[in-house]
Amino acid sequence: MSEVRQVEHVHLSPNQRAWRRFKSNRIAAVSGALLIALVLIVMAGPILSRPTIRNYVPAALAQSPLALSDLQFGAPSGEHWLGTDVHGRDLLSRVLYGARISLLVGIVGAGVSLVIGVLWGALAGYLAGRWDSIMMRIVDILYTVPSIIFVILLISAWEAVLKDQMARAFSAEMVARARLIFLFVGLGAVSWLTMARIVRGEVLSLRTRNFIDASRALGASHARILFRHILPNVSGVIIVYLTLTVPSIVLHESFLSYLGLGIQPPQASLGSLIAEGAAQINPIRVYWWMIIPPCGFLAATLLALNFVGDGLRDAFDARLESR
Amino acid sequence: MSVFKLRRQAGRLSYKVAFVAILVLTFTACVQKEPPADLVIINGPEPESLDPALTTGQADGRIILSLFEGLTRYKADTALPEPGLAERWDISEDGRTYIFYLRTNAVWSAGEPIAAEDVVYSWRRILDPAIACEYSSLLFYIKNGEEFAIGKIKDPSLLGLRALDAQTVQVNLNNPTPFFLDICAYPTLCIVPRHAINKSGDRWLTAYPVPSSGAYELETWRLNDKIRVRKNPRYWDAANTRSSVVDLLPCLSASTALNLYETGQADIVWDKELAPTELIDILKKRPDFHGFDYLGTYFFRFNVTRKPFDDVRVRKALAMAIDKERIVGKITRAGEKVAHSLVPPGLPDYASPPGLEYDPAEARRLLAEAGFPGGNNFPLFHYLYNNTGRNHEQIAVELQEMWRRELGIHMELRKLEWKVYFRAQNMLDYDLCRSSWIGDYNDASTFLDVFLSNNGNNRTGWKNTQYDSLLRRANAQRDVAERAKLLQAAEKLLVRDEAPIVPVYIYAGFEYYDTNKIEGVFSNMRSEHPLRTIRKK
Numbered sequence: 001m002s003e004v005r006q007v008e009h010v011h012l013s014p015n016q017r018a019w020r021r022f023k024s025n026r027i028a029a030v031s032g033a034l035l036i037a038l039v040l041i042v043m044a045g046p047i048l049s050r051p052t053i054r055n056y057v058p059a060a061l062a063q064s065p066l067a068l069s070d071l072q073f074g075a076p077s078g079e080h081w082l083g084t085d086v087h088g089r090d091l092l093s094r095v096l097y098g099a100r101i102s103l104l105v106g107i108v109g110a111g112v113s114l115v116i117g118v119l120w121g122a123l124a125g126y127l128a129g130r131w132d133s134i135m136m137r138i139v140d141i142l143y144t145v146p147s148i149i150f151v152i153l154l155i156s157a158w159e160a161v162l163k164d165q166m167a168r169a170f171s172a173e174m175v176a177r178a179r180l181i182f183l184f185v186g187l188g189a190v191s192w193l194t195m196a197r198i199v200r201g202e203v204l205s206l207r208t209r210n211f212i213d214a215s216r217a218l219g220a221s222h223a224r225i226l227f228r229h230i231l232p233n234v235s236g237v238i239i240v241y242l243t244l245t246v247p248s249i250v251l252h253e254s255f256l257s258y259l260g261l262g263i264q265p266p267q268a269s270l271g272s273l274i275a276e277g278a279a280q281i282n283p284i285r286v287y288w289w290m291i292i293p294p295c296g297f298l299a300a301t302l303l304a305l306n307f308v309g310d311g312l313r314d315a316f317d318a319r320l321e322s323r
Numbered sequence: 324m325s326v327f328k329l330r331r332q333a334g335r336l337s338y339k340v341a342f343v344a345i346l347v348l349t350f351t352a353c354v355q356k357e358p359p360a361d362l363v364i365i366n367g368p369e370p371e372s373l374d375p376a377l378t379t380g381q382a383d384g385r386i387i388l389s390l391f392e393g394l395t396r397y398k399a400d401t402a403l404p405e406p407g408l409a410e411r412w413d414i415s416e417d418g419r420t421y422i423f424y425l426r427t428n429a430v431w432s433a434g435e436p437i438a439a440e441d442v443v444y445s446w447r448r449i450l451d452p453a454i455a456c457e458y459s460s461l462l463f464y465i466k467n468g469e470e471f472a473i474g475k476i477k478d479p480s481l482l483g484l485r486a487l488d489a490q491t492v493q494v495n496l497n498n499p500t501p502f503f504l505d506i507c508a509y510p511t512l513c514i515v516p517r518h519a520i521n522k523s524g525d526r527w528l529t530a531y532p533v534p535s536s537g538a539y540e541l542e543t544w545r546l547n548d549k550i551r552v553r554k555n556p557r558y559w560d561a562a563n564t565r566s567s568v569v570d571l572l573p574c575l576s577a578s579t580a581l582n583l584y585e586t587g588q589a590d591i592v593w594d595k596e597l598a599p600t601e602l603i604d605i606l607k608k609r610p611d612f613h614g615f616d617y618l619g620t621y622f623f624r625f626n627v628t629r630k631p632f633d634d635v636r637v638r639k640a641l642a643m644a645i646d647k648e649r650i651v652g653k654i655t656r657a658g659e660k661v662a663h664s665l666v667p668p669g670l671p672d673y674a675s676p677p678g679l680e681y682d683p684a685e686a687r688r689l690l691a692e693a694g695f696p697g698g699n700n701f702p703l704f705h706y707l708y709n710n711t712g713r714n715h716e717q718i719a720v721e722l723q724e725m726w727r728r729e730l731g732i733h734m735e736l737r738k739l740e741w742k743v744y745f746r747a748q749n750m751l752d753y754d755l756c757r758s759s760w761i762g763d764y765n766d767a768s769t770f771l772d773v774f775l776s777n778n779g780n781n782r783t784g785w786k787n788t789q790y791d792s793l794l795r796r797a798n799a800q801r802d803v804a805e806r807a808k809l810l811q812a813a814e815k816l817l818v819r820d821e822a823p824i825v826p827v828y829i830y831a832g833f834e835y836y837d838t839n840k841i842e843g844v845f846s847n848m849r850s851e852h853p854l855r856t857i858r859k860k
Contacts, residue, residue, distance in 0.1 A: 068724050072653055073601065086601065086654070086717055087724075260710070264736055265720050279578050283585045284602050 018236065018315040028311020031304040038301055042103060045096040063090035065097035066266050076289050083289035085276065095293050098268040099301070105183050105269070106250035110242055112188020113249075117195025118231070118238060124196070125203025126226055136200065139193050147190035148252060152261055154186045155179070183262055187249045195241050202234040236316035243309035247302045254298060270298045360551065360570040362841075362859055365580045367594030368711045368741040369547050369573040373528050375513040376449050376456040379780060380741070381761050381850070382594055384510035386571055389539040389552055389854040391513035394423050394442065394492075395504050399856040400845040404504040408437060408514055408536065408559075409492075418499025423492045431516055431534040432555045439486035444517040447479050457749070457779030458511040460772055461763070464503060464798075466495040473777055498799045505764035513537070538564045538855040547573055552854070565843055565858035575711050584835060590859060591836040591844065593852060595619065595761075596711045598833035603656045610838070614658065615846040617832035618762035620665055620770065622824050623706075623722075626753050628784035631702065635821055636693040641755075642679045642825040643686035644729040645722060651828045654717045662826035664818045665760070666770045669848065672803045673767040676811045678818040678826065683729040690730055698731025704754040705737045709744040715757050718827070748782045758782075759830070762849065767810050768798065774817055774824070785823035790816050 012020070023029055045065075047053060054062040060081045069088035076083045082091040124135035159182060206212065207230065215225055254271030256262035258278075263269040277291030367382030375387050388397070396407035409423040429437040446465075449456045450472045463469040466483025470476040483495030496503065506512060516527070516534035523530040533541045538560070539552035554567040572589065574580045577599040583589040595617065599606070606612045625632040625641075632638055647661040660668075663678030687697075695701045706722065708715040716738065723734045734755070739747060747753050760780075762769045771794060772778060776786035790813050797809035818826060832850050843856035 066724065068721065070653075087720060088653070260738055264738075265716060266723060279576065280601060282578050282581050282599065282602065284581070284605055287601075 015236075018312075022311050022315040025311045025314060027307050028314075031307035031311070034300065035304040035308060038099070038297075038304070039103065042096055042099045045093060045100065049093075060090075060092065063093040065089065065093040065268065073287055082293050083287070085290060091273075091289060091293065094268050094273060095270075095297055098270045098273045098294060099297050101180070101263060101267065102250050102253055102270045102298070103301070105180070105187065105253045106246040108184040109187040109191060109249040109253070110245040112184060113192035113195055113245055114238065114242055116189070117192030118199050120192065121196035121199030122203050122226055122231060122234075125200040126207055126222070126230065128204065128207065132200070132204070136197070139196055142190075143193055145190075148255065150190055151183075151186040151252070151256065154189070155182050155256075155261060158182070179262070179264060183253055183256070187252050191245055191249055191252075195238070195245065198237055198241055199234055202237055203230055206230050206233055236312075240309060240313040240316055243305060243312055247305040247309075250298075250305075251302060270294050274298065357551075358568070360568045361566040362568075362591075362857060363570045363572065363589045364854075364857075365574045365583060365589045365592040365594065365597060366550075366571040367573070367596065368575060368709070370550070371742050371745055373541070373544070373550075375445075375511050375515055376454055376458075378510070379457050379745070385593075385852070385854075386550060386552075387510040387513060388537065388851075389569070390533070390535045390537045390541055391510075391515060392537040393507045393509065393512045393514065394425075395508040397508050397849075397851045397853055399843060399853050400847065402847040402849040402851040404508045407508060408442075409507075412504075418501075419496045421494040421496070421503065422487070423494070425490045425492070426559050427490065428559045429536070430557050430559075431536060432540050432557050433532065433534045434557065435518070435534075436489075437514060437536055438489045439492045440489075441514050441517050442492045443484055443486050445514045446484055446512065447482065448515065448520075449511060450482070455779070456511065458509075460775065460778045460780070461506050461509060461511055463772075463777075464496050464498070464500045464506070466497055468497075469777060499801065500798070502764040502766045502769075509763050538853075539569065542568075549573070560855070564855045566854075569854060569857075577714075590841055591834070591857070593834045593836075593844075593850065594711075595759075595830055595832060595850065596714065598657055598835075600654065600656050600714060603833070606835070607657075612833065612835045613846050615832040615834075615850070616669055616848055617830040617850060618667055618669065618765075618848045619759055619830040619832075619850075620662055620667055620826050621659075621757075621759045621828050621830060622662070622665065622826040624748070624753075624756045624758050624783045624824050625822075626751050626755070626784055627823050628751055629754055631693065631695070632704075632754065634693045636689045637695070638822040638825075639679060640686040640690040640693065640730060641726065642822050643682045643689070645725055645825070645827070646681055647827055648681070650718055650721055654721060655714060655828060655831075657833050658831040659828040660831075662829045664814055665824065665826050666767045666814060667762070667829045670762075670765060670767050673807050673810060676815040676819065679822065686729060690732075695732070698733075701730075701732040703733055703735060705735050707737050707739060707744060707747060707753040707756040709741050709757070710738050711741065719757065751782070751784050756782075758824070761830075765848075767807075767814075768794065771810060771813055771817070783823040785821065787816065787821060790821075 048057050049062045049064060060079055063080065067089065069084065071084050071088045072086060074080055074084040074088070080090050080092065082095060084090055085094070120135060124132045159179070162178065212225060212229060215229055253262055253269060254274065257269045257271030258275045260275070263272050265272070273294035274291065277294060280287045280290050366385060368380065370383040370386060371378050371380055373383065373387055373390065375391055378384065378387065392407045394407055394409040395404035397403070398405045408425055408429045410426045411424050413422045414420070425437065425439060431437060446462060448454055449459050450462055450468055452472060452474045459472045463472070467476055467481050468483070471479065471482055485493045487493050514536050519527045519530065519534050527533065535541065535555055538555055538558045540555045542551045542553045544550045550571045552569050552571070554564050555561065558564065574583070574597060577597045580589070580592045580597040581599045581602070584592050607614065625638050627633050651659045651661055663680060664675035666673065666675045668674070690696070690698065706719050708719050716736070719736045723736065726732050726734060748756055760770055760773060773780045774783070774785065774790065775781065775794060776791050793809050793813040793816070797806050797813065800806040800809060817824065834850070836844055840860055841857065842860055843858050844852050
């Protein structure tokens with residue numbers, strides 16, 4: 001058996017081999033499929049409520065997440081599959097809407113952390129020596145800052161100032177999205193540290209390899225060496241840590257919104273929906289449909305993202321190849 | 324090798340650190356374990372301050388009244404005034420001169436006697452422009468009180484307030500004020516320890532022990548944890564103080580309050596914001612939930628110094644686009660009545676004039692007339708509310724959606740912590756802001772006086788000389804029917820013609836305590852429950 005596999009490996013690129021390993025990891029593959037399904041469901045929300053399409057789908061799928069109605073605390077029914085909240089708003093559409101915002105913050109935040117982390121880490125690793133020390137000590141110092149408190153401070157300190165600026169420069173609706181942008185930037189800005197460390201370690205070992213010396217000898221510029229030769233070789237690691245950053249940012253965002261610092265009503269994210277549901281937990285009567293769906297959605301998303309991240313890490317890990 | 328050794332050392336070190344940490348934790352746990360209180364009350368938001376001159380919140384006032392006492396105090400059952408630090412008083416024929424005789428056995432908890440000079444000091448302090456007491460208007464009834472508070476008169480000896488001897492205080496009023504004895508019991512007018520304030524300045528409440536004149540002494544105040552008060556053995560009426568240690572917990576969420584109550588960790592919940600509205604249909608039927616008519620109005624303020632709310636048409640448009648029936652029927656649900664005017668029904672000799680009713684078509688017309696047809700070009704604005712309970716947020720979401728749907732205008736919500744929320748109001752740093760007012764005495768002027776130009780509680784930037792003069796004439800008027808007419812004209816100006824505020828509903832009071840376990844709490848319109856009479860059976 002092992003002989004056959006080794007023969008196969010000769011014909012496959014490292015990425016193809018990784019993909020093959022990933023597929024054979026059942027939990028990761030199932031999680032990946034689940035994740036894709038969740039993302040599709042979440043993205044379907046606004047499409048289904050479009051006037052041209054809404055006539056062809058069940059009415060329950062085309063509810064607006066913001067429209068008030070007279071049906072208060074309605075239990076799940078044919079019209080509202082996940083029931084309604086205190087304002088009579090449809091919870092299915094609100095959970096999807098909240099999940100969309102949570103995932104958006106997660107992905108964009110991870111993107112911000114990707115850009116900062118990779119650039120910082122690659123630069124530190126490539127420059128090496130004294131610059132490396134300085135840049136990594138800065139990372140160490142930032143590690144000591146409690147990240148959530150930092151984001152809270154960032155949001156509360158700059159929001160008022162920048163909102164006025166934005167109201168003048170853009171339209172009023174733009175300001176309503178200001179907080180989202182703050183969340184993107186704030187959460188991304190505290191999540192790049194691990195990424196920078198990992199990329200720096202990889203780059204540090206790559207920069208002394210022969211093919212780098214070769215391209216340097218051929219007169220390639222530093223930028224070319226960094227972007228054409230080094231970064232493509234760390235892409236596997238970057239992808240792995242990106243998938244692990246997304247759930248941590250989603251969780252941070254939910255935490256902030258749970259505390260009432262993230263998304264402001266009437267917008268919703270999974271965290272604020274959970275907070276609304278948690279307020280209904282008491283010894284007398286529990287509206288279970290307000291708490292279970294958002295919690296379930298958050299748990300499923302976070303688990304799936306973590307499993308996918310783990311699966312990818314195993315798949316890209318060269319040391320596991322011989323197993 | 325050396326790395327290995329280092330690691331081993333580190334290992335040993337961390338054991339030691341862990342051991343010490345565990346020891347420290349155990350001991351601190353021992354130290355912090357306090358004996359349980361005799362009575363635990365959930366009081367509402369964390370107090371802004373416990374200085375009588377600096378607070379306006381009702382929750383703060385209830386704690387203050389247990390620590391400090393005025394010349395009169397509230398009767399436990401009806402909340403009407405009865406002799407407090409003053410044993411008796413004489414009122415002159417014309418009703419303008421009061422002479423209060425202090426008790427000879429009234430002493431501070433540290434032992435010094437409470438003298439007439441203390442009364443004069445405490446009340447002057449309220450009127451002192453440097454203190455900027457928002458409730459100073461309670462003493463505008465005193466001769467030259469208003470002039471002194473706004474700095475027109477600098478000499479305090481011109482005030483109608485004098486110590487005749489160590490035990491006697493004379494008060495001269497501008498007009499006969501039938502509710503003046505009510506006012507004397509109000510938290511703001513409590514007598515404060517002059518010597519402690521002179522010694523410690525602004526920080527006198529953190530310099531333990533704080534001398535108290537009331538039934539209790541302040542034992543601990545831990546922010547957002549609890550306030551513990553202990554019986555003051557030197558209080559003149561200490562024999563009738565029923566519980567010796569009482570905890571007053573700050574609590575912002577109705578569901579937390581209910582959970583604490585249901586699990587037996589709190590005995591009384593008495594804040595108006597802490598009724599879990601989603602459960603009111605069930606709770607109403609239980610014997611330990613007590614509903615009562617409440618002398619309070621929920622409303623919101625416009626900041627009339629900001630565009631576009633300086634335009635009365637915009638204010639009226641926003642007021643008329645609110646479906647208040649939906650708010651009381653769907654959100655508050657405790658049997659509140661829709662309010663179109665500020666003064667709640669149930670006050671003697673007064674009925675409010677009609678205010679602005681729900682009329683979305685007229686609202687759209689007014690908004691168009693003000694230059695924003697269909698909400699076009701209407702600037703984004705903020706609605707400020709505090710984080711007590713969930714009602715404020717839910718009402719805010721309803722308003723937001725109603726205005727978006729009816730008028731096409733966009734509002735952002737801003738949730739703030741109690742103290743920050745108050746500061747923002749005082750500095751007029753808001754567009755719209757949720758508010759409520761609880762009557763301080765049984766007269767319509769307790770509501771209407773708030774919006775006088777010089778009243779510290781006005782907080783809208785709205786100044787109207789016609790309104791001021793109507794109220795001034797009303798306060799000088801002795802004929803009840805004539806007085807009511809003047810007050811009505813003033814209120815019409817406030818809620819119909821000028822609309823710097825928009826009333827939303829009249830509170831329905833809701834408190835919970837089990838009468839089988841607790842005695843000494845009585846329902847009354849003011850929702851005032853002196854701590855001294857409450858006891859666990």
